Amino acid sequence: MKWESASQFFAMGGHGLYVWGSYAVALIAVVVEVALVRTRFRRALAAAPAPETGRDD
Amino acid sequence: MGSVDAFKALVRRDLLLAMRRRADVLTTLIFFVIVVSLFPLGVGPELETLREIAPGVVWVAALLASMLALGRLFSSDYADGTLEQMVLAPQPLGLLVGAKIVAHWLVSGLPLVLIAPVLGIQYDMSWEALGILMLSLAIGTPVLGLIGAVGAALTLGLRGGGVLVSLLVLPLYIPVLIFGAGAVDAAATGTGAGAHLSLLGAFLAVSLFFAPWAAALGLRISLE
Amino acid sequence: MAKLNWFYFAAPNTFYPLAGKMIPWFTAAALGLAAIGLYIGFFVAPTDFQQGEGYRIIFVHVPTAWMSMFLYVVMAFWAAIGLAFNTRLSSMMAQAIAPTGALMTFLALWTGSLWGKPMWGAWWVWDARLTSELILLFLYIGFMALQASIDDPRRADRAGAVLAIVGVINVPIIYFSVQWWNTLHQGASVSITRSPSMATTMLWGMLVMALAFWMYSIAVVLVRVRAIILERERNTDWVRDLKARGAAK
Numbered sequence: 001m002k003w004e005s006a007s008q009f010f011a012m013g014g015h016g017l018y019v020w021g022s023y024a025v026a027l028i029a030v031v032v033e034v035a036l037v038r039t040r041f042r043r044a045l046a047a048a049p050a051p052e053t054g055r056d057d
Numbered sequence: 058m059g060s061v062d063a064f065k066a067l068v069r070r071d072l073l074l075a076m077r078r079r080a081d082v083l084t085t086l087i088f089f090v091i092v093v094s095l096f097p098l099g100v101g102p103e104l105e106t107l108r109e110i111a112p113g114v115v116w117v118a119a120l121l122a123s124m125l126a127l128g129r130l131f132s133s134d135y136a137d138g139t140l141e142q143m144v145l146a147p148q149p150l151g152l153l154v155g156a157k158i159v160a161h162w163l164v165s166g167l168p169l170v171l172i173a174p175v176l177g178i179q180y181d182m183s184w185e186a187l188g189i190l191m192l193s194l195a196i197g198t199p200v201l202g203l204i205g206a207v208g209a210a211l212t213l214g215l216r217g218g219g220v221l222v223s224l225l226v227l228p229l230y231i232p233v234l235i236f237g238a239g240a241v242d243a244a245a246t247g248t249g250a251g252a253h254l255s256l257l258g259a260f261l262a263v264s265l266f267f268a269p270w271a272a273a274l275g276l277r278i279s280l281e
Numbered sequence: 282m283a284k285l286n287w288f289y290f291a292a293p294n295t296f297y298p299l300a301g302k303m304i305p306w307f308t309a310a311a312l313g314l315a316a317i318g319l320y321i322g323f324f325v326a327p328t329d330f331q332q333g334e335g336y337r338i339i340f341v342h343v344p345t346a347w348m349s350m351f352l353y354v355v356m357a358f359w360a361a362i363g364l365a366f367n368t369r370l371s372s373m374m375a376q377a378i379a380p381t382g383a384l385m386t387f388l389a390l391w392t393g394s395l396w397g398k399p400m401w402g403a404w405w406v407w408d409a410r411l412t413s414e415l416i417l418l419f420l421y422i423g424f425m426a427l428q429a430s431i432d433d434p435r436r437a438d439r440a441g442a443v444l445a446i447v448g449v450i451n452v453p454i455i456y457f458s459v460q461w462w463n464t465l466h467q468g469a470s471v472s473i474t475r476s477p478s479m480a481t482t483m484l485w486g487m488l489v490m491a492l493a494f495w496m497y498s499i500a501v502v503l504v505r506v507r508a509i510i511l512e513r514e515r516n517t518d519w520v521r522d523l524k525a526r527g528a529a530k
Contacts, residue, residue: 002324013328015335015399022338022392026345030497033384037504044511048520207447211440215430224426225444228419229451232458239465260454271447278439 063148064156071160074133081129086168089122093176104181111180112190112241119169119194119237120230123201124223126165127209130157130202131276135213144280150273158199158206158269166198182245189244189254196257197237203261203268204229210275233260293370293510294519300503307500314493321486329483338396339483344491346389346410348498349417350452352382356424357449360442370506372438373513375445376428377506381498383421389414409463413456420448434513 003009012019058066075082096114097107134140134157143153173194177187208226212218240253290296322340329336356378363372393411394404405411427444431437514520 002327009323012337013334015333018335018395018399019337022341022395025391026341026388029384029388033381033501034504037501037508041504041508041511044508044515045524048511048515048524050521050524204447207443211427211443212430217430221426221430224419225423228416228423228455229447231416232451232454235458235462239462256458267450271443275440275443278436278443281436 058148060148060152063146064152067153067156068160068163071157072163075160075164082164082168085122085126085165086172088125089118089169090172090176092118092121094179097179107180108182108245111177111182112186112238112245114180115173115176115190116194116197116234116238116241119173119198120201120227120234122169123166123198124205124226124230126161127205127222127226128219129165130161130206130209131213135280140213140276141280144277150276151269154206154210154272154276155269158202158272161206162199162202166202169198170194182241186241186245189250190241193237193240193250193254193257196254196261197233200233200257200260200264201230203264203272204233206272207268207275210272210279213276213279233257236260291368291370293373293514294517296370297507297510297523300507304500304503307496307503311493311496311500314489314496318486318489318493321482321489326482326486327480332400335396335399336483338392340486340490342389342392342396343487344494345385345392346414347491348494349382349385349389349414351495352378352385352498353417353420353445353452354449356382357445360438360445363438364442364446369438369513370510372442373506373509374502375441376438377502377509378498379421379425379428380505381501383418383425385494385498386414386418386421390418407463409456409460412459412463416455416459417452420452424448 010016010020093115096110100106100110131140134143144150146153170191173190174187177190182190205222205226208222208229211225212222215221236253236256240250240257243253244250290299318340322337326337326340328334356375359371359378360375362368363370363375390411393408393414397406397408397411398404401408424441424444428437428441431440511520
């Protein structure tokens with residue numbers, strides 16, 4: 001293992017802010033995109049007319 | 058009517074229409090002059106700085122001016138139904154669109170080329186740089202018109218079309234900006250503008266070939 | 282036979298259940314590859330002798346930058362197919378890819394900026410790659426803005442396709458001109474991927490992470506394309522049958 005302690009791992013040789021700032025934003029972006037796209041899918045499914053009420057054409 | 062005759066007739070008609078609405082032509086030109094004149098007020102009057110930023114400022118102003126002029130390219134013909142006639146005409150639509158772009162450049166691009174040296178003098182540019190500025194604008198502004206025609210065709214009749222067209226077209230203008238301003242820069246620093254100008258010429262050739270066709274396709278989509 | 286399958290799945294109603302079946306696989310692949318990639322990136326790859334530990338940003342920067350460019354080409358490809366063959370599904374694919382592509386571009390810019398601060402001493406440097414990424418973001422935004430402002434979906438598809446094709450022809454020209462402009466103005470010489478001592482494990486980490494982002498993009502695009510299919514085809518019989526069977530999941 002190349003890291004001697006957890007604090008050394010999080011410090012990233014003094015570049016911790018930049019490294020973790022990158023990974024955190026990437027993670028947030030991915031989580032938000034997944035949440036948005038799933039909400040959109042569920043809304044689209046709910047908005048489709050149900051078979052009992054929708055047969056009016 | 059043959060294709061060449063139709064081309065000539067359409068250019069003549071658009072020029073005539075533009076002559077009747079001279080104020081429109083002047084607005085673009087005055088916008089160009091005002092934008093370029095604003096920079097010294099924002100940056101400061103030191104001639105050293107001004108000489109350095111001059112090519113970029115004039116070129117960015119030319120980009121904005123030709124983008125603003127795009128709204129006039131198809132809108133009046135769209136409003137009075139002439140455009141639908143053009144789509145149905147026996148001549149190839151790409152050719153007719155090309156004629157409209159040529160006429161549009163003559164009334165909105167050429168004046169920019171002609172007034173640019175006056176603006177360059179405000180920035181204390183050398184005679185040689187002024188010559189290259191005019192030359193680069195003369196090659197570059199038709200490319201702006203050609204690329205812009207595609208954007209104008211696609212946004213025809215959309216709400217907020219004016220802002221939208223700037224969003225679509227400005228990123229595509231960047232290579233022209235880089236090599237246009239770069240040519241003047243190279244002339245001013247004495248490294249020779251030949252390479253820049255030949256690349257601008259290459260852009261012109263490529264866009265002359267593709268843009269009228271793409272704009273014609275865009276018009277067909279928008280008029281469907 | 283392959284041809285037959287292609288046309289079979291080119292219809293939204295047959296593609297919809299297929300996409301639903303594929304999504305869990307791509308999600309699992311993305312998660313697994315990301316775990317392996319991050320392990321390589323943080324525990325196997327050595328410290329860079331020039332850039333210290335700060336270089337570990339490349340395991341997210343380079344994959345997102347690759348994906349941002351790759352997705353633009355894929356988007357333009359599907360848009361062009363939709364324009365040429367009038368296939369609804371390909372246009373929907375193009376529409377579904379755009380937001381993910383824009384997100385990848387944003388991430389490449391964000392991580393590039395965070396990498397640049399310790400290396401160049403500035404949050405933003407007009408480096409050729411960063412500048413090209415910025416212009417790519419503008420192209421994605423233009424594509425989405427054009428589609429959003431057209432109400433008729435068929436016109437939106439076709440107009441977006443023309444714009445995407447013009448854009449994809451322009452991308453290499455833009456990249457080349459920005460490169461030229463950058464060398465002319467003596468741009469920053471340090472590059473995130475041009476370290477002479479790039480260890481093989483670093484390269485592996487980058488490749489695995491790129492695969493993870495690729496699988497992620499496919500999964501999320503498939504979910505979005507399913508949503509778009511439902512939005513556009515909500516009044517068709519097959520969507521009604523789907524709801525009746527309750528097999529929508």
